[in-house]
Amino acid sequence: MSNAEKMLDIKDLSVVYKTDLETVYAVNGVTLSLEKGATLGLVGETGAGKTTLALTLMRLLPERTGKVTSGSITFEGENIIDLPEAQMRKIRGDKIAMIFQDPMTSLNPVLTVGEQIAEALLVHNEVGRSKEEIEARVDETLTLVGIPPARKREYPHQFSGGMRQRVVIAIALSCEPDLLIADEPTTALDVTIQAQVLMMIRDLRDRLGTSMIMITHDLGIVAQTCDNVAVMYAGEIIELGTAEDIFAHTMHHPYTDGLFASLPNLKSKTARLQPITGLMPDPTNLPKGCKFAPRCSRCMEICKEVPPEVYTEGTHSIRCHLFHQSKEN
């Protein structure tokens, strides 16, 4: 992976939510990169810090509590952590766009769908489009996501959940962003609609050549859409690799193994699913060794004391003591 191809390069990023009472360590030293046109799947259970990472990329962390404590995010050659707000606003929506999780709440109920799509175009109107051209672009975007343009004068409450998510996607795509962050775009939808929306996102990505970060807790979605996969746990990337590394390879972080074991498999006759026991550690008080140690079935003495280094093999890297040991032996 040469530097020139990297459109997004996150280095050692840490984010905390700080209130008077406590400090939540949401993202802890994440290093990731994304090539132009590639799709990265960000997998992990609720509370792993996936959405925080996405909001940090957009610089939309809650103003008073959310703080980036270390690291850098280089997007198209610029460190966006230090950008002044006014300049960041130019990137937001135009270069980096985000599809939000819940279509029922992420549209403004008192504005028409057309107004909400046109807004992004109006804000980023560097080329000086006329009103008619913007309206034409709104129609075009709506057609793209499979909504008849005539419906742009309707309000969000007149749309079903799946249709609203299409509108949310249309808003994100209206300015043809270089990077699209999809934060669990199908979680709130019915299974049948999920597949539709997912296929649409995939098609649009291929057609527009957009790079994408697909945040999900659904490994099936990852397998269908992603080139690379990052597994996140308690704010850390614990395993990173190509889709092949994750889905075809046998060597995994015990947490990733756990994720796969808790998926139903039609081919092998497993009597019951094996959930990962226990809960995610308290983010205000993380374990000092490996963050997964308290739940890990293969936990060793060292895991409780020393945070593991990343073990790398080609494109595949795992943050676990197990593999360092086997290499030494």
Added chain:
Amino acid sequence: MHRYIIKRLLFLIPTVLGVTLIIFIVMNVTPGNPGRMILGPNATAAEVEAMNEELGYNDPILVRWFNYLKDIVTKGSFGQSYSTKRDVLEELWPRFLVTLRLAILVLTLSVCIGVPLGILSAVKQNSLMDTIPTMIAFFLAAVPSFVVGIVLMYIFALKLGWFHSYGLKSVSDYVLPVVSATICELSAYLRFTKSSMLEAIRQDYVRTARAKGVAERTVIWKHALKNALLPVVTSIGMRFGCLLAGMVTTEQLFSIPGVGSLIVESISMKDEPMIIGCAVMVSICFTLLMIGVDLIYAFIDPRIRAKYSKGG
């Protein structure tokens, strides 16, 4: 929409029926009678009884209620005051207008100051722009309204002599009562605007707007405020209704002949027709206000607009 308004106006009929019946019952179970109140403590029991008989007070309440409603429908009359013998409407109307004028002024001033302060303190939450207005408003709300009135009266009427301390003869006479009532109202406006605005700012669609790269000012004014206004409009409507009947303290303090003081006087006189007249007037106003609020709602929120046009 028209059908909806007509439906709501028709609702006035059961409202008036209910209000009048409740007052008849309440007046009946409370001690005292108008004859004794009019004739004073020195009158004999027989004289009081004769007076009550003459007023028709001795009839069973359902009969009195029925006669009262009959007079409204057939003569358009709300009866005569027991104590002044004048037509209720004639006596009530000018005093109602005084209160209405006062209430509109207080409402306008409170909305103009309280709502922007509420928005400001929500947007700048936890900064000085939030804590200072909030603290001042809460302090003023904690002080009873008559204390505020007396202090203002003492400073501006007695010491400085800028205004009169009673009556409403000139425009400047409105200043003290309006200001003192506003001071007491203000914190409510600030509080409900602030909480509703805070709620709106936290919504997902506000984040969506920010994610589009929209400037913060537009996010607040276009996205958050319009949604935050709904509960604010309701609260303003309610406050206005309450002001119409509830400015007794201000009216008494500044010797203003308004509806509030009329109600209090009438209750102490057991002046049944007057009390009921006032109550009916206030409840009609309240209903009209709420219809107004609903219309504004429909104007702001397309979801409600859709519901009205569907349901007629």
